[in-house]
Amino acid sequence: xxxEAILTQIRTALGRKPFQKPTPAPEPLLLTRNxxxxxxxxxxxxxxxxxxxxxxxxxxxxxxxxxVSQWLDGREAAASAASVLAECGIHGLPNVHSGFASAEDLRxxxxxxxxxxxSAFCALAESGGLVLRSSPDELASPAQSLQIHLVVLPTxxxxxxxxxxLGLLPRPGDRASVTRVLLGxxxxxxxxx
Amino acid sequence: xxxxxxxxxxRRSVIANLDHYLVEAERRVTDQGGQVLYAADTPAVATLIGxxxxxxxxxxxxxALRAALDAGTSDYFEPSDRPRQHSLAPGCQLVLPDFVITDxxxxxxxxxVGPLAPLLIAVASIERLLPRSRDLSTLLPLLxxxxxxxxxxxxxxxxFEGGPEEFFLIFYDAGRSQLLANPELRDLLLxxxxxxxxxxxxxxxxxxxxxxxPILSPGAVGQPEASTLCGACRQACPVDIDIPRALLAxxxxxxxxxxxxxxxxxxxxxxxxxxxxxxxxxxxxxGSFGPLARLGWFPQPTxxxxxxxxxxxxx
Numbered sequence: 001x002x003x004e005a006i007l008t009q010i011r012t013a014l015g016r017k018p019f020q021k022p023t024p025a026p027e028p029l030l031l032t033r034n035x036x037x038x039x040x041x042x043x044x045x046x047x048x049x050x051x052x053x054x055x056x057x058x059x060x061x062x063x064x065x066x067x068v069s070q071w072l073d074g075r076e077a078a079a080s081a082a083s084v085l086a087e088c089g090i091h092g093l094p095n096v097h098s099g100f101a102s103a104e105d106l107r108x109x110x111x112x113x114x115x116x117x118x119s120a121f122c123a124l125a126e127s128g129g130l131v132l133r134s135s136p137d138e139l140a141s142p143a144q145s146l147q148i149h150l151v152v153l154p155t156x157x158x159x160x161x162x163x164x165x166l167g168l169l170p171r172p173g174d175r176a177s178v179t180r181v182l183l184g185x186x187x188x189x190x191x192x193x
Numbered sequence: 194x195x196x197x198x199x200x201x202x203x204r205r206s207v208i209a210n211l212d213h214y215l216v217e218a219e220r221r222v223t224d225q226g227g228q229v230l231y232a233a234d235t236p237a238v239a240t241l242i243g244x245x246x247x248x249x250x251x252x253x254x255x256x257a258l259r260a261a262l263d264a265g266t267s268d269y270f271e272p273s274d275r276p277r278q279h280s281l282a283p284g285c286q287l288v289l290p291d292f293v294i295t296d297x298x299x300x301x302x303x304x305x306v307g308p309l310a311p312l313l314i315a316v317a318s319i320e321r322l323l324p325r326s327r328d329l330s331t332l333l334p335l336l337x338x339x340x341x342x343x344x345x346x347x348x349x350x351x352x353f354e355g356g357p358e359e360f361f362l363i364f365y366d367a368g369r370s371q372l373l374a375n376p377e378l379r380d381l382l383l384x385x386x387x388x389x390x391x392x393x394x395x396x397x398x399x400x401x402x403x404x405x406x407p408i409l410s411p412g413a414v415g416q417p418e419a420s421t422l423c424g425a426c427r428q429a430c431p432v433d434i435d436i437p438r439a440l441l442a443x444x445x446x447x448x449x450x451x452x453x454x455x456x457x458x459x460x461x462x463x464x465x466x467x468x469x470x471x472x473x474x475x476x477x478x479x480g481s482f483g484p485l486a487r488l489g490w491f492p493q494p495t496x497x498x499x500x501x502x503x504x505x506x507x508x
Contacts, residue, residue, distance in 0.1 A: 006233075007215065010211050012374070134356065137353055140352075141354075170296075178343070181342075
């Protein structure tokens with residue numbers, strides 16, 4: 001059945017005319033939280049740990065680099081091109097491979113090393129969720145192919161909840177073809193800088 | 194009435210302006226690099242998918258396609274376990290979105306979604322629309338999930354890894370527009386497939402029958418007569434669907450009309466049952482046919498009618 005036949009049936013059933021304006025939809029109640037960073041970190045850790053993840057905090061990019069180096073303990077890892085990883089000097093660590101030309105190359109390296117280091121678009125304190133978006137330097141779905149996954153994220157990207165995310169980015173599809181929100185069980189480690 | 198009225202108001206608003214949101218969703222999906230097609234029913238969807246794949250030199254496994262469409266569009270499924278992503282052939286995937294978000298031209302898929310194939314075909318029934326992305330904050334808390342994915346068109350230039358190279362969205366009707374025309378059943382289109390009605394239904398919990406199938410999957414042949422009409426589903430429904438009323442409407446639709454003789458006998462019965470003396474007389478007359486019970490046409494009547502037994506006991 002072509003489009004017009006379906007639309008005509010719908011309009012006949014509803015008593016509407018073509019190009020008739022819609023009645024306004026009710027506004028969603030976006031729940032804003034004025035939490036401090038410390039409160040956000042505490043709440044995120046509680047929720048994220050409940051999902052099976054682990055959270056760490058580094059006070060500076062240098063401390064973050066030192067933490068990653070110690071955590072790797074000589075093991076090899078493959079990192080995405082996220083700018084926060086470069087800022088922390090993680091790309092410069094001897095066992096960390098980076099600068100992949102394609103997503104396939106990066107995934108192949110992950111399959112070899114078993115350890116991946118990426119960033120995320122933001123984190124959600126209330127639910128312990130992570131938001132991943134496709135971008136020029138990040139994969140949209142790294143978590144599923146990784147056994148050991150470390151996410152490095154600046155603390156200013158820790159939002160209160162999904163409502164804050166949707167308030168800041170009312171149309172998440174405008175600049176990225178894929179946006180993922182992970183809320184469930186995870187084996188991800190997250191390092192806030 | 195649910196504690197939070199906004200989900201029901203939101204869904205009612207979508208259904209009341211469904212033509213507008215369909216046209217708007219098509220415009221936005223096209224802006225995002227996708228293409229929107231329409232189909233009357235699921236066989237037409239399968240034909241469209243077959244053509245799209247064939248035009249690109251891809252041979253689709255028809256059994257896999259039928260299974261995927263059945264799982265997502267017509268057969269009963271546990272909403273939280275509904276598979277959203279199916280591989281039809283190397284380089285070709287089918288996805289079944291939970292919502293199509295109008296203002297973003299994006300699909301919302303609950304649960305895990307793996308890497309996407311270069312040719313991605315999404316299939317959604319016409320009522321699965323939401324006006325705005327921020328409406329997710331209203332509905333997502335009602336859906337138990339480990340997360341969700343928003344797919345907005347084809348892969349953008351410069352993205353390291355993103356959406357598909359080609360993206361199609363097929364809207365199918367499958368009787369939805371007819372439901373819209375029926376005031377008693379229109380509310381079925383409000384369903385967001387949260388599964389709350391299934392969790393509280395005593396019939397689903399204690400038997401193999403599922404009276405809620407035609408509620409979850411409009412147009413599906415179900416067993417509305419299996420419902421006890423206890424109303425637990427209505428109390429649990431977060432979008433305020435009057436499920437018992439819809440089940441009654443479905444029952445009356447599926448019931449075969451009585452024959453003239455059945456109607457005449459029912460009228461006679463309703464006339465007699467409110468006139469005790471006539472009713473008793475009819476009992477005596479019918480009791481005189483007792484010897485015929487030996488032929489096995491009907492059970493043997495008791496030796497004494499109930500009314501006579503009652504009078505004797507009172508004495």
